[in-house]
Amino acid sequence: MADLAAAPPRAQHGWSIGWGDAGPFLALAALVLIGFLINPDFLSANNIANVVTRSAFIGIIAIGATFVISSGGLDLSVGSMAAFITGVMILVMNWAAPSVGTAAIPLGMAVALVTGIACGLLNGTIVTIGRIEPFIATLGTMGIFRALITYMTDGGTVAIDRSLRDAYRPVYFGDVLGVPIPILVSLAVALVAAYVLYRTRYGRRCVAVGANEDVARYSGISVARVRTMAFVIQGACVAIAAICYVPRLGAATPTTGLLWELQVITAVVIGGTALRGGRGRVWGTVAGAVILEFIANLMVLSDFVSEYLVAAVQGVIIIIAMLIQRMSKR
Amino acid sequence: MLRNALIAAGVTTALLAAGPASAAEKKTIAVSIPAADHGWTAGVVYHANAAAKEINKAFPDLEVIVKTSPSASAQVSAIEDLSATRKLDALVILPHSSEELTTPVKTIKEKGSFITVVDRGLNDPNIQDLYVAGDNIAVGFNTAKFLVEKMGGKGNLVVLRGIPTVIDDERIKGFQDGIKGSDLKILDIQYANWNSDEAFKLMQDYLAKYPQIDAVWANDDDMLLGVLEAIKQSGRKDIKFALGGNGMKEIIEKVMAGDAMTPVETPYPPSMIKTAIYLTAAHFAGHAPVRGSLKLDAPLITKANAAEYHFPDSPF
Numbered sequence: 322m323a324d325l326a327a328a329p330p331r332a333q334h335g336w337s338i339g340w341g342d343a344g345p346f347l348a349l350a351a352l353v354l355i356g357f358l359i360n361p362d363f364l365s366a367n368n369i370a371n372v373v374t375r376s377a378f379i380g381i382i383a384i385g386a387t388f389v390i391s392s393g394g395l396d397l398s399v400g401s402m403a404a405f406i407t408g409v410m411i412l413v414m415n416w417a418a419p420s421v422g423t424a425a426i427p428l429g430m431a432v433a434l435v436t437g438i439a440c441g442l443l444n445g446t447i448v449t450i451g452r453i454e455p456f457i458a459t460l461g462t463m464g465i466f467r468a469l470i471t472y473m474t475d476g477g478t479v480a481i482d483r484s485l486r487d488a489y490r491p492v493y494f495g496d497v498l499g500v501p502i503p504i505l506v507s508l509a510v511a512l513v514a515a516y517v518l519y520r521t522r523y524g525r526r527c528v529a530v531g532a533n534e535d536v537a538r539y540s541g542i543s544v545a546r547v548r549t550m551a552f553v554i555q556g557a558c559v560a561i562a563a564i565c566y567v568p569r570l571g572a573a574t575p576t577t578g579l580l581w582e583l584q585v586i587t588a589v590v591i592g593g594t595a596l597r598g599g600r601g602r603v604w605g606t607v608a609g610a611v612i613l614e615f616i617a618n619l620m621v622l623s624d625f626v627s628e629y630l631v632a633a634v635q636g637v638i639i640i641i642a643m644l645i646q647r648m649s650k651r
Numbered sequence: 652m653l654r655n656a657l658i659a660a661g662v663t664t665a666l667l668a669a670g671p672a673s674a675a676e677k678k679t680i681a682v683s684i685p686a687a688d689h690g691w692t693a694g695v696v697y698h699a700n701a702a703a704k705e706i707n708k709a710f711p712d713l714e715v716i717v718k719t720s721p722s723a724s725a726q727v728s729a730i731e732d733l734s735a736t737r738k739l740d741a742l743v744i745l746p747h748s749s750e751e752l753t754t755p756v757k758t759i760k761e762k763g764s765f766i767t768v769v770d771r772g773l774n775d776p777n778i779q780d781l782y783v784a785g786d787n788i789a790v791g792f793n794t795a796k797f798l799v800e801k802m803g804g805k806g807n808l809v810v811l812r813g814i815p816t817v818i819d820d821e822r823i824k825g826f827q828d829g830i831k832g833s834d835l836k837i838l839d840i841q842y843a844n845w846n847s848d849e850a851f852k853l854m855q856d857y858l859a860k861y862p863q864i865d866a867v868w869a870n871d872d873d874m875l876l877g878v879l880e881a882i883k884q885s886g887r888k889d890i891k892f893a894l895g896g897n898g899m900k901e902i903i904e905k906v907m908a909g910d911a912m913t914p915v916e917t918p919y920p921p922s923m924i925k926t927a928i929y930l931t932a933a934h935f936a937g938h939a940p941v942r943g944s945l946k947l948d949a950p951l952i953t954k955a956n957a958a959e960y961h962f963p964d965s966p967f
Contacts, residue, residue: 360860362859362860365859367859368856368859371855371856371859375852375855471687471688474693474966475687475693475696475697475966476686476687476688476689476690476692476693476696476966477687477690477693477694477965477966477967478690478901478966478967480901494884569848569851569880570847570848570851570876570877570880571880572847572876574689574690574847574873575687575688575689575693576688576689576845576846576847576873577848579846617852618852618856618859620841621839621841621853621856621857621860622856622859622860628812628840628841628842629815631841631842
């Protein structure tokens with residue numbers, strides 16, 4: 322309830338980052354400092370570019386999840402959905418390549434976006450019209466999407482046509498003025514998302530629904546429509562991530578995007594969005610995704626963690642990052 | 652009511668009894684394997700189905716049925732259901748896990764079925780009549796020997812390992828034994844969970860951490876795909892070899908094409924399920940003695956023998 326009272330005034334000055342919201346950035350700064358002390362190579366331009374580029378997929382998906390979670394929902398299907406969209410996209414591009422050549426790439430992107438929005442709409446309507454708990458509804462679609470990608474690949478790999486490979490490669494590996502394209506894409510997505518969440522009526526409704534469903538309903542907000550829209554935004558974000566992902570390895574497999582949903586939820590929560598809804602932080606989410614990728618990178622660059630204990634140390638660092646975030650709010 | 656129920660039950664029993672009786676001559680071989688959830692198991696499913704089709708066509712007296720299961724508990728249910736509904740003359744099984752499948756398979760054995768175990772052994776080797784497996788130690792060992800020879804016995808290596816399991820441990824152990832006595836040095840070894848994406852990230856980090864890497868070994872081909880992409884992106888020229896293992900068709904095709912960075916491959920072929928099904932069929936159709944153990948070698952696949960390990964239609 323305190324969140325509900327606090328939400329509207331914050332939304333007024335959503336562009337500036339208040340001290341209370343600095344938590345994830347403080348945690349990120351601390352991590353960068355520790356990383357540099359452990360291994361100076363950590364701050365090499367190459368390493369930073371690699372790691373931030375890698376965080377783009379989780380980051381973009383997590384921006385979508387910020388809407389779903391702040392509206393009081395949850396989407397467990399994003400990892401499977403990413404794999405499914407990747408598979409559909411590659412199949413469409415391979416099918417079109419012989420007749421239209423490299424024009425198959427924009428066609429594939431369009432199909433990916435439509436597929437993503439459709440998947441999001443499916444999740445949204447199951448949750449709102451079907452009145453099924455988001456956890457269960459998306460657990461169901463998670464299994465469905467995962468099975469579909471396994472079916473499309475016969476359990477193996479579906480790879481992008483060789484003739485498209487080189488033309489599409491720059492979308493992951495290319496850069497503009499030295500900034501890798503996936504980073505630019507995630508910045509663009511974050512800018513649009515921040516505008517929508519902080520500056521539009523929809524954004525305020527989204528947070529209001531998450532804070533208190535009943536109050537929102539009595540205020541004349543169509544809770545079902547707001548929630549469904551959040552899932553659609555999530556689907557579109559997953560599609561954008563898939564579009565950047567395909568050129569990296571040029572293939573979809575049944576293990577693509579495995580457990581991404583957990584990383585996405587972790588990134589969102591580290592970023593300061595309340596897991597039970599009512600508060601959304603787009604830039605915090607972006608920082609959260611970068612933090613997660615930095616932690617994994619540090620595990621490899623440092624020498625004092627046994628390969629058997631990496632996951633445990635990562636868990637501890639995530640919890641510490643959460644604590645920094647919490648304490649800075651007081 | 653009661654009488655009707657009794658009659659119905661009687662009819663059902665009669666039908667059930669008549670089923671196997673009318674096909675008394677026909678021997679049933681059930682094949683229970685994991686569902687296709689990644690490249691290697693997809694290959695297993697492909698080769699099991701191919702074997703079933705070929706044997707059913709070649710030997711009218713044999714019927715091979717293939718069942719896939721997504722988890723160990725589902726596999727237990729699947730073989731219980733199979734043996735409850737018909738008489739199994741043989742069971743060919745690639746167990747999800749040794750512990751959970753041992754007792755259920757033993758129960759089937761006690762009903763008189765011929766048991767063929769593939770790849771992962773059961774906890775009690777007395778259950779199996781025939782055991783077919785690959786050689787994980789040789790996968791690591793032969794790769795290591797190749798590197799020792801080609802690199803003149805010295806250089807810096809990085810290694811990517813899979814998911815913590817016996818299979819992974821054996822491959823790593825074989826590799827470490829293989830480089831013993833040489834000046835090849837393993838700079839780093841980390842888990843990448845047999846996943847291309849994780850291998851891509853790990854290789855990027857290795858490249859950032861070590862200025863001089865002479866060779867990379869990923870103990871599975873899915874990971875090798877990610878490794879190759881990371882090397883390509885970095886533009887680094889110090890890496891002379893990037894090797895994998897398992898026999899994925901994309902990698903075998905590289906070997907066939909005479910790729911400089913990946914000139915060899917070591918097989919841990921999913922087609923071993925086919926070997927096992929054919930041998931089991933020979934027990935019935937050919938009256939040939941097959942009880943025992945068969946360990947398939949993991950010889951180096953080079954340009955010369957790559958065709959033997961290349962299955963263009965298989966998903967793996």
